[in-house]
Amino acid sequence: MQDTPTQVLNRLKRDLPAGSTHAQPGAGLLFLREEELRVAQDMxxxxxxxxxxxxxxxxxxxxxxxxxxxxxxxIGRKPGLTVGELLAFLGITKQSLTRVLGPLIRDGYVAQTAGAQDRRQRLLTLTEKGQALERRLFDCQRDRFLAAYREAGGPAVEGFRRVLRGLTLKQGRDYIDSLDAHRSRGAR
Amino acid sequence: MQDTPTQVLNRLKRDLPAGSTHAQPGAGLLFLREEELRVAQDMxxxxxxxxxxxxxxxxxxxxxxxxxxxxxxxIGRKPGLTVGELLAFLGITKQSLTRVLGPLIRDGYVAQTAGAQDRRQRLLTLTEKGQALERRLFDCQRDRFLAAYREAGGPAVEGFRRVLRGLTLKQGRDYIDSLDAHRSRGAR
DNA sequence: CTATTATGACAGTATAGCTTACTTATCTAC
DNA sequence: GTAGATAAGTAAGCTATACTGTCATAATAG
Incomplete structure (x- = not known):
């Protein structure tokens, strides 16, 4: 099988990141910018x-x-949220959630209670057992995030948050902003 | 069904982020730190x-x-990479990859060529058609990343990268660092 | 009373991963 | 040159996580 010119070229570029392959003087800035964005996706x-x-x-x-x-x-983050709210966060369909939530309720990780004002709603909370499991899962990740935050430093963390916020759509942003608003009101 | 005390408490905390629920004076710092890490996961x-x-x-x-x-x-990022290398990046099994790679090759998005030194290897490259599709996919994300980067500003982007790097394990870090090394040697 | 809403359930499909095991081609070392 | 190791492909069967569509129930809202 004969190689196409593209394949030969690509072979040569092997192990060189895309940003370093340009030779034209004018293309540099544009190329670096694109490479930078690709690296972001990699990361x-x-x-x-x-x-x-x-x-x-x-x-x-x-x-x-x-x-x-x-x-x-x-459910741990927003105890008492409704099924509908949970669906909105997860971005999946009700039918998909049912098969995830079912076992969690059956095995006693999650409890449901009827809504106070609207009794059609099922408010979801973690049971003691569910809280214990969630904590165990969080602890894994806490160590990793804590190490990364400490290694990167405070200003880097702030930048991390700003970029992540920019990457998310309105729904998520609103949630994030509501947390920030609470923190700046409550803490200090 | 009678509510457990935990459920009642959780209901009350509804819509309040966890960080604002502490009342004890001494617990504040520890609590905020944990909340901060949970927000990172959310984001x-x-x-x-x-x-x-x-x-x-x-x-x-x-x-x-x-x-x-x-x-x-x-494949677009590292044209000519081997199947084994691709598996390492993706972190899946060969059998899982086969069913993904198969259609891509069959439909003419990806081409294989035997390795030059080691002819057992199948070096993977994007065809013209594959490059066109990959570019279309990238362009979606480029706009989003570009907007986020511009909105957050240069120092924030640097922090974003530092934290992400800290969150990844050795294999990914080595890759990231190799890109950085290349860039600082090549550009400028 | 009727329409809408929140939730739950049933049936079927697709995607994406997994395990285990076998084949083929090729390379490396002796 | 043969033997064993390695890169890749293939096959059967399983699981998890999503999807779609349809229907049922119960409560709210008008």
Missing amino acids: MFFAMRDITAAPLAILSEFGLGRAHHRTLHW | MFFAMRDITAAPLAILSEFGLGRAHHRTLHW
Whole structure:
């Protein structure tokens, strides 16, 4: 099989990051900028892959998976949230959630109570057992985040947050901003 | 069904972020730190969810999914990489990759050529068609990252990168550092 | 009373991962 | 040159996590 010119060129570029392959003088700035953005994607991929690995291993001991982790996380973050709110956070369908929430309720990690004003709603909370599991999962990640934060330093952390906020759409931003507002009012 | 005290307490905390619920004077610092780390997880989740949404929509037009996106991304990033290297980046098994790579090769997005020194290896490259698709996917995300970077500013971007690097394990760090080394040697 | 809403349930499909095991081609070392 | 190691491909079968569509129930809102 004869190689196409593209394939030959690509072979030569092997192990060289894309930003270093340009030779034209004028293309430099544009090229670097694109490379920079590609690196950002690389890093997001790596960080996400490595952050979720440890909790996943724990969850598999209990016959649970990633979906259950996300669910436990959000119920822990906003105790008493409704099924509808949880769906909005997770960005999945009700039918998908049912099969994740079902086992969590059946095995006693999550409890449901009817809403006070609107009794159609099912307010979700973690049971003692659920809190214990969620804490165990969080502790894995806390160590990793704490190390990364300490290593990077305070201003870097602030930058990290600013960029992440910029990457998220309105719904998530509103949530983030509501946390910030609370903190600047409450703490200090 | 009678509510447990925990459920009642949780209901009251509804919509209040965890950091604002502490009343004891001494617990403040520790509590804020934990809240801060939980917010980081929230934000990583949101950013990842929102970043991947647009490319996914495009891919589904072609009968492809997330896994194909990641595969195209890495082949594009390191043209001529071997199957083994790709597996290491993706962190999945060979058998899982086969079912992702198969359609990409069959439909003419990815080409294979035997390795020059080691002819057992199959070096992977994007075809013209594959490059076009990858670029289309990247362009979605470029806009988002560019906006986030511009909004956050240069120092924030640097901090973003430092924290992300801290969150990743050795393999990913080595890769990231190799890019940085290249850039600081090559550019400027 | 009727329409809407919140939730739950059933059935089927697709994607993306996994394990285990076998084959083929090629390289390396003796 | 043969033997064993290695890179890749292949096959059968399993699991988890999403999706779609449809229907049921109960409570709220008008």
